[in-house]
Amino acid sequence: MPLSGFMTQPAQAALAEKAQAPAFTAHGALDGKAISFSLQEALKKGPVVLYFFPAAFTPGCTLEAHAFADATDDFAKLKATVVGITAGNVDRVAAFSKEECRGKFAVLADPDAKVASLYKTSSTHGNFLLSDRTSYVIAPDGTILLAFTSSDPQAHVNRTMAAVTAWYALHS
Known part of the structure; x- marks a missing residue:
């Protein structure tokens, strides 16, 4: 059953x-x-764009992966690292990282949504605890510069890029 068929808790x-x-x-x-x-370790190199997504190879998550892949070089010019993370279908992150993320950035598996819970971005879908579509920009000192939740995949790239650009302007 597709994830859209599950009852969702807020x-x-x-x-x-x-x-x-x-x-x-x-x-x-x-x-x-x-x-x-x-x-x-990643924060030692610069800001981290940490984006949570519900499940690999679903339509919205695939669109978001493509958008972040297209923007990864621009993030890198600003010293930022992009990384995706999902609690859904964690067995598919390797294929997703290669096929949909085009090898441009890492995709992490979050079994049981432990990291998503730490970041307060998890929901119950039927009997499953999954990641919500939430993006964070984290400064090298560990401060959250942006926390953004939206069902619009492209908005995540736009908002995180704006936050990284603003950080870079103050620190370059």
Whole structure:
């Protein structure tokens, strides 16, 4: 059954801007190859765009992956790292990272929505706890610069790019 067929419980409110982002490590894939990701290590290189999405290979999540893949080079010019994370169909992140994310950024698996729960961006869909479509921009000091929840995949790229651009203007 597609995820749209599940009854949905309301999402928790996302973490507030200016709050400290919870530290985490997670396994995932980059261009189909297994990786381990540490938020703390990634922040040493610059801001992190952490975007949560419900499930790989669903229409909205695929559109969002394409939009972030198209913008990844622009984020990199601003010293930002893009990473996607899902609690849905975690067994498919390797294929999704290669096919839909075009090998441009890492996709992390979040079994049981543990990271999504830390970031207050999880919902119950039937008997499943999944990630909501929420994006964060996290400054190198761990401060949340942007918390954005919307069902519009392109809006996530636009809003996170605006936040990273504003950060970069103050720190370059």
